Amino acid sequence: MGDNHRASSDFDVADTSGQRLGEELTRQDQTLLVAVLELLPLGVGVYDHRGDLLHANALMRDYVGLTGPSSYNPDLSGRWQGYDFHNRPIPPDRYPGNRALRGETVRPGIDLVHIDHDGRERWKRVSAAPLHPKTAMAGNVIVIVQDVGDLEEAAKRSGAASIESASQLRFLEATLSSIPDFVYAFDRERRFAYANEAMLGFFGLPASAMLGRTLADLNYPPDLAKDLNGHIDRVLNEGVTTEGEFYYRSPSGCGAYYDFLWGPLRAADGSIKFVVGVSRNTSERHAMEEKLKRSEARLRAATDLVCLGIYSWDPTTGALTWDERIRAMWGLPADEPVDIAVFEAGVHPDDLTRVRDAIAVCIDPAGNGAYNIEYRVIGHVDGETRHIATSGRTTFADGHAEGFIGAVIDVTSQRHAEMAIRASEAQFRSFAEHSRSLIWIGDVEAEQIIYRSAAFERIWGMPCQEGPTALGDWIKDVHPDDRQQVERSLALVKAGEAVEFEYRIIRPGDGTIRWLRDTCFPIGGENGAIKRIGGIATDLSQEDEHQIYIVSSNLSEARRLANIVRSLECRVRTFDSASTFLDMAPVLAPGCVLADLRQPKNQSLLIPRELKARSIAMPTIVLGSPTADVASAVHAMKAGAVDYLSLSDDDALRSALLTAIRECHSGVRPTTIDESAAARLGRLTPRERQVLVGLVDGGTNKTIGQKLGISSRTVELHRAQVMSRLNAGNLMELLQIALAAGMESTSSAGRNQRKPT
Structure with a gap:
């Protein structure tokens, strides 16, 4: 060096301006630029106007045999492809290198797909700019390539290289000025000895105002300046490479995260003269990491839930x-x-x-x-x-x-719940399909019948699949005189009440009339609303087939009698006590009763008495002991039995039973209006009967309530239930049914009583 300059080892930054320091550093120590370039996690190359690669750093040379994204080389043009925002291919003349040859600067660049020599596709971000026209390489372009998916690996692969020609040096200077990352160097006094254009632009300062200053001079926060100076000291004292990340808010008020990679630059004697550094804005990565953490937290919460x-x-x-x-x-x-x-x-x-x-x-x-x-x-x-x-x-x-x-x-x-539901449904269907009563379910909103059991075919005389599904079509089969009370009863069920009512249907196939008793009930949904209604309809019409009910407290004897009855082609059902039979009698199909009195303390004589009292038309045949006397038969006949059999062997029993069954069936007559009305009154509760008596006496809801000690509203509810049970459409029909059953007003009954003399 001349007399006007000090030796590099004695260089004193304080003696000259920061800008002059940077220029002299570039001229005298090109190894600084080489070290900076090789530290960059970028591939950097210069191309001539033909698209040939003239100079490159080690990373550029290592890129999968990269020779340049030039559209002028027919063998290589097919290895590069870019796409616009609409996913349409970008023509080669719009690639960054070709645009730079036309004088454009493409920065921060665009992403292109490069096909490596092994056929793998890799995304690379390519930036380009024309070289300064004052340099010896004017007319050429600088191209910077970043491996989008492998920047960290590229940084680790950076190595040392030496470039000796002046044109290479000028290329390095232009390259450092074109790189969007911060490139800088510190001297041994921790002062900035070099900064590229990106670094100067960040601080908004000219080189003369920045070079030669410390971090503290540039208003770095004290704690941050202390930490970064510690890294600088490590590089200077230990000769190691250090890296890290920090948050910094610039003088313009823009805060961001930055990473840094710092390494030593040695003199010819091996001493460390400078600390060379590269920094990059990592705020976007931080934001992505934070977003990823939040996404992972939400995913974990969702998976736990x-x-x-x-x-x-x-x-x-x-x-x-x-x-x-x-x-x-x-x-x-x-x-x-x-x-x-x-x-x-x-x-x-x-x-x-x-x-x-x-x-x-x-x-x-x-x-x-x-x-x-x-x-x-x-x-x-x-x-x-x-x-x-x-x-x-x-x-x-x-x-x-x-x-x-x-x-x-x-x-x-x-799955266990589904299996339990399927088993329950199977049990229900098995019960429903084998029941002589019709079980049905209707959808309230759709006004559709969604299920019928097999008994529909026997009662309606037509297959289930051919029956009407709309409630409006189904009610057309109801006898015209009963439709109003059926509609009223269904309305009560839809409102949430369970109702039992009787009505007639006219079978569509043969026009015959069937008398049904329907027990209808609401089916609530999850929120308590009535979504469906269901019913169990029993056919009360007289059957042609013979139905025999055996009442015997001896199980083995009941089975023996059942076998004898079945041999007579009769349907049979057994009960173990008179009370059990009488509880079921009102809903049983018409038939004959065989009451076995041969067991001690048997109370079966209650059966004919109660059937007669309840106006239930079921002839009773009493089976007595062979040793019984005539008085036993007389008692049985007085109780209401139609016959008394006292036989010792099965053949005689079979013959006598067949004769008795035929006689009792032939003697069965249709129930009269009075008997039907009396049977209906027998189903009323005591309170409902009291309300009915009050109505027959001509009372109002208010007067009846006062007499019974209940509210008029309660009387109204009982009155509606009485009308439903007796199938009365209005008060007049209700009174007719009560009078037909023999009910009189208390006032008229009092007038008919004779005064004592």
């Missing part, structure tokens, strides 16, 4: 990763290692083939990679069988499966 297990699988190596929830499904401890063998050992043997087939389909590149299946697993430790449902998707690369991620949920409780 629904008890979802997450797993991943490498189709190439077979490696499995399970969370603790999936291990629990397989009956494994939380720290138990897992692999394919463990997975398949837990799958139920009957489901294993199906699972393997589903896996083969999802990793087939010809498919969409979807995996959805439900199967059973058997716990390794507890042996418990669980039902699980799993979904996932395979990712593909270069025509083969490279990854898989999925989720699993335990659906055992749902």
